[in-house]
Amino acid sequence: MSPVLLSWTSAQVRAAEEPLLASGVPLMERASFALAGVAARELRALRGRVAGSRVAVLVGAGNNGGDALFAGALLAGRGVRVDAVLAAERVHESGLAALVRAGGRTVLLGAEPGGVGAVADVVGDADLVVDGLLGIGARGGGVRGAAGELVTLLGERRAGGGGPFVVAVDLPSGVGVDDGTRAGPVLDADVTVTFGGAKPALLLPPAAAAAGRVEVVDLGLPLDAQPAVVRLEPADVAGLWPVPPPDAHKYTRGVLGVVAGTRAYPGAAVLVTTAAVLAGVGMVRYLGDVADLVVARRPEVVTGTGRVQAWTLGPGVSPEDAAQRRRVEHAFDGIVHRGEPAVVDAGALDLLPAHVGPHVVLTPHAGELARLLGERGGRDDRVPREAVEAEPLRWARRAHELTGATVLLKGAVTVVVGPHGVAYAQAEAPPWLATAGAGDVLAGLLGAMLAARDADVHDDPTLPAALAAGAALVHGHAADRANPGGPVAARAVAQALPATVAALLAGRS
Numbered sequence: 163m164s165p166v167l168l169s170w171t172s173a174q175v176r177a178a179e180e181p182l183l184a185s186g187v188p189l190m191e192r193a194s195f196a197l198a199g200v201a202a203r204e205l206r207a208l209r210g211r212v213a214g215s216r217v218a219v220l221v222g223a224g225n226n227g228g229d230a231l232f233a234g235a236l237l238a239g240r241g242v243r244v245d246a247v248l249a250a251e252r253v254h255e256s257g258l259a260a261l262v263r264a265g266g267r268t269v270l271l272g273a274e275p276g277g278v279g280a281v282a283d284v285v286g287d288a289d290l291v292v293d294g295l296l297g298i299g300a301r302g303g304g305v306r307g308a309a310g311e312l313v314t315l316l317g318e319r320r321a322g323g324g325g326p327f328v329v330a331v332d333l334p335s336g337v338g339v340d341d342g343t344r345a346g347p348v349l350d351a352d353v354t355v356t357f358g359g360a361k362p363a364l365l366l367p368p369a370a371a372a373a374g375r376v377e378v379v380d381l382g383l384p385l386d387a388q389p390a391v392v393r394l395e396p397a398d399v400a401g402l403w404p405v406p407p408p409d410a411h412k413y414t415r416g417v418l419g420v421v422a423g424t425r426a427y428p429g430a431a432v433l434v435t436t437a438a439v440l441a442g443v444g445m446v447r448y449l450g451d452v453a454d455l456v457v458a459r460r461p462e463v464v465t466g467t468g469r470v471q472a473w474t475l476g477p478g479v480s481p482e483d484a485a486q487r488r489r490v491e492h493a494f495d496g497i498v499h500r501g502e503p504a505v506v507d508a509g510a511l512d513l514l515p516a517h518v519g520p521h522v523v524l525t526p527h528a529g530e531l532a533r534l535l536g537e538r539g540g541r542d543d544r545v546p547r548e549a550v551e552a553e554p555l556r557w558a559r560r561a562h563e564l565t566g567a568t569v570l571l572k573g574a575v576t577v578v579v580g581p582h583g584v585a586y587a588q589a590e591a592p593p594w595l596a597t598a599g600a601g602d603v604l605a606g607l608l609g610a611m612l613a614a615r616d617a618d619v620h621d622d623p624t625l626p627a628a629l630a631a632g633a634a635l636v637h638g639h640a641a642d643r644a645n646p647g648g649p650v651a652a653r654a655v656a657q658a659l660p661a662t663v664a665a666l667l668a669g670r671s
């Protein structure tokens with residue numbers, strides 16, 4: 163078992179398994195053995211024993227159902243009472259034979275007196291459910307037919323706090339495998355045992371929330387293509403963070419220009435500059451109307467124009483404010499003509515030039531992304547905020563296509579897309595981080611990273627996406643460090659940055 167870091171699409175997984183299957187490698191045997199091991203471990207945790215417990219196995223028409231049947235057979239062989247619910251007339255033949263041989267019982271969904279409701283009662287009374295309805299062969303749109311009804315009934319039980327522990331086979335059934343959508347009945351899981359490598363749905367919102375804890379079973383698949391979606395882990399931060407060399411001085415560590423805040427929203431200026439200073443940028447140059455307040459709060463900040471390596475533009479800026487608007491537009495000059503990297507947030511999103519490069523990182527939330535798509539795209543791009551939330555990867559990609567920028571879409575899981583198909587999904591943010599000013603801290607933190615690594619950003623157009631994902635990770639960890647498991651104010655998140663970065667660099671986080 164390894165942590166979930168990389169995910170591959172169903173097509174990539176199929177391509178990787180093909181040569182192994184052709185040479186007779188028993189992939190299903192390995193998969194179902196590992197699956198049965200996880201189920202047995204969970205039963206022991208739940209009931210204190212394996213033998214004598216009750217497991218319901220949900221079996222779809224494909225190989226996902228085959229995995230579940232073989233695992234069911236192994237569990238039956240260990241004294242578990244196994245009831246297999248067959249959701250299709252034809253299921254994996256040798257899996258079914260193995261289950262029956264081992265003493266498992268079967269019910270055919272739809273043929274039972276009492277209908278789906280009666281089957282839901284049997285399943286609901288089990289200690290543990292093995293969900294083998296759909297795997298990478300799922301076509302999306304949720305689980306269809308009677309199995310979909312069963313999934314809905316089981317979901318209602320879970321929502322009511324009841325219902326058995328669910329172990330999903332490969333994926334929670336019903337999710338969009340490659341796009342992370344949940345557009346119909348989905349069986350939410352406590353644990354997902356996924357084979358070969360993770361799939362995008364296990365990392366991407368909104369589907370990822372259905373997966374529970376994800377365990378990857380290594381099947382030795384030759385997955386050497388670029389992963390579809392990546393999740394950075396804490397150990398990756400050291401490779402991204404601009405650790406100063408011994409001969410560093412403030413200019414080599416980067417100067418970040420900040421256009422943020424107005425008299426009406428002065429707090430954003432303080433939060434952005436505080437975060438950038440505490441993230442260790444060489445120098446912050448603040449441009450705006452609340453310089454006195456900024457300097458009073460952060461005496462390290464300088465004011466007035468001058469050379470910068472990167473920009474953070476937009477927090478607390480209203481495009482109607484003529485002076486701030488001019489400063490943002492002036493900064494875009496350097497960004498477009500000299501290639502200075504930039505974070506473009508909030509009010510500056512409305513002032514973005516028609517086309518920029520991936521050295522510009524947009525940091526919208528779903529509502530802002532919907533607005534940007536509506537203004538810059540065609541008729542099909544005019545979607546409400548809810549559509550962006552339902553398919554964040556798709557719409558972040560679309561915004562990248564339309565603008566050329568790297569896009570960091572904020573949410574409970576933050577999605578980042580860049581050029582050449584790179585995509586990240588970071589889930590570190592505790593729900594407490596959904597608070598005013600948290601985005602300003604992220605914008606300052608990411609600006610500091612871009613300022614210090616501006617030369618590398620010129621050389622590698624995919625680096626801003628990695629830095630943005632790294633910033634999201636650091637941001638989430640800082641919130642946790644500021645107040646583990648409880649409410650947190652944006653300023654406290656900024657103040658936690660130095661210790662958070664030190665812990666991540668030392669491998670203590």
Ligand SMILES: NC(=O)C1=CN([C@@H]2O[C@H](COP(=O)(O)OP(=O)(O)OC[C@H]3O[C@@H](n4cnc5c(N)ncnc54)[C@H](OP(=O)(O)O)[C@@H]3O)[C@@H](O)[C@H]2O)[C@@H](O)CC1
Pocket residue numbers: 175176179189190193222223224225226227228229295296297298299300301302303304305306307331332333336357358381383
């Ligand atoms: N990767 C690996 O290395 C290994 C992979 N293995 C396992 O194989 C799994 C993939 O198996 P698979 O290809 O047979 O597809 P799977 O998801 O079981 O079902 C396809 C069936 O479902 C149906 N169906 C589709 N959408 C539907 C919907 N919304 N609602 C209802 N039905 C729907 C579809 O019907 P159709 O739409 O075509 O009419 C078809 O009949 C994989 O996830 C893993 O568990 C391991 O055994 C070994 C190692």
Ligand SMILES: [K+]
Pocket residue numbers: 226293294295296297330331332333334335
């Ligand atoms: K499944």
